[in-house]
Amino acid sequence: MAKKRASAATTALKAALPPGIKVIQIPQDAEVLVDVDVNDMVIPYTVAADGDVVIKSLVDQREPLVLDVGTHRLGWSFAHQAKGWMHRISIKIDGSDTLLEKRSEADKDQDHSVGVAFLIVA
């Protein structure tokens, strides 16, 4: 029953948001980790949930997300100055990896990015 309600919420939210913004459904008791891999950074990157900083760092980090039932916003921001830069941010839900964003100089991506994803816990 709970899963059905979450799916409906997810569908409704996806329809209301611009394309490209991920909406991820998370079971209530799941273990959720934010995982960030970077190549040498000189500007700290930030990962935030609902306006609060989860990670602010210059190096690879992995941190747990403690989320109540409901809809949450996860945001991230990267800016690069180093040669050969790369960043990859993903969310692990009970060990299962969902890629949120991967950018690199090698792929000729823009050297800065701000992204958001919606997490629906139900």
Next chain:
Amino acid sequence: MTTRTLRLCRIAVVLAAIALAPAAAFAQLPTINRTLRDAALTAVQKEFAAPLAAATTDAEKRAVYRQMFEALMRNDSLYPRLTQAGYRDAIAQDSSRAYTGLVTAVGAEVRESAISPSVNAPLSNPAANGLIERSGATELIALAADLRSLFASDGSAVTLNLNAVALFRGTTRNNIHAGAQYLYAQRENWRRVSGSVTFGAKIPEKDLTGISGIPNPNELFDAIAWDVKVRAIGDRDPRASKWYELFVGRMGTVTELAATVPTHPIVPIADTGIAADAANEVLGNETRMAANRVANSLLVSVKTSGQHLTQEAGRNKYAVAVMVDKGFANVDFTANATYSAADAPVIAATDPFKTKDWQLSAALTGSVLKNALVNGRAAELSAAFSGIIQMDDADIPIDRKNVFKLNATLSLPLMDKAKIPLSFTYSNDPNNLEKEKYVIGQIGVSYDFGSIWSALK
């Protein structure tokens, strides 16, 4: 009573810390005080409430959110107030908490000509192509070969450049996954010192003494040259502690605002994507401005050098030089001033004497053809002017006149850290008995081992 009061105070401090903790529960670097940020955000939202309500399209809303971000960034209270030591400690602590990590080559995402180090030694290497020497030096070790013989008969020379930091073992980091700035901070002052040795050069008499008004000024001599260079002011490496406040302090605050504001409860869910797009635009502008500030910063180096004829006793030239680099828009200006004294040959009926010169040079260097030859790299194009002003004493038996040179050099990138400089130099020489005006074309190749070394150590 006093003890109880103290205990209550401690409890109050702990409770206050817990209350403030959620904003920085997992943060590895200092974050903005949440109370301050929320107050600033509320004030900005109030200020822009009317324009936001009036905005009907996504583009209009994005423009308003962009103004809101810019207003937030003008709020000085949001930026950390750390000392240099404070930033260094924060970076070290952040590195020690890394989850995983690889350390790879670091260059700067600023224009290539701005960070281009001198991997040759044009002011002291008699066979070098180019007239001008940049203030920067190799990160660790670099080799440069001047293949002058392809165009003229002056032989070839090889220059080995060494940064003082290469004399030390790599920083131990078995138990940590260190960040770029953390590693660079190790022996940062030693990175200011570099030196070079040039061997294999064959130079004409006139290049050593500046005397071309003799019967055989083009006679070649075997020579070695050396220099020791110290960067006295500035550092264009974005990892340098000079830039902690800009990158970790200011830009770290901008990235934090860009990630926290679009997800903040104060921003309506429907506006999340628009606010993120606006933050991305602002972040891009700030990133470009920060890169330009590094690229255009002042560099000043001083060096001392010597040239010695290996098969002629007592024939040496010593020089002291000051090098200045300053960027303007997308061009780098470089100026060199060199004072040198050289042992002149024994000319009939005179005692040995020294020739003394001031050499003043200036050049403009820019990056061209970015990504055209090597992905992520650009060619460098420079134009230089140099004047050699004679400072001889009155008792010098030869009357020397000033010499002027013009040079154009195009350095083509090759692979990750190699360059192929092609240069053409025009020179007048009123002292030369043949009154010739000549153009010399040169080609060279250089390789900076800095990146490979960093990856392996």
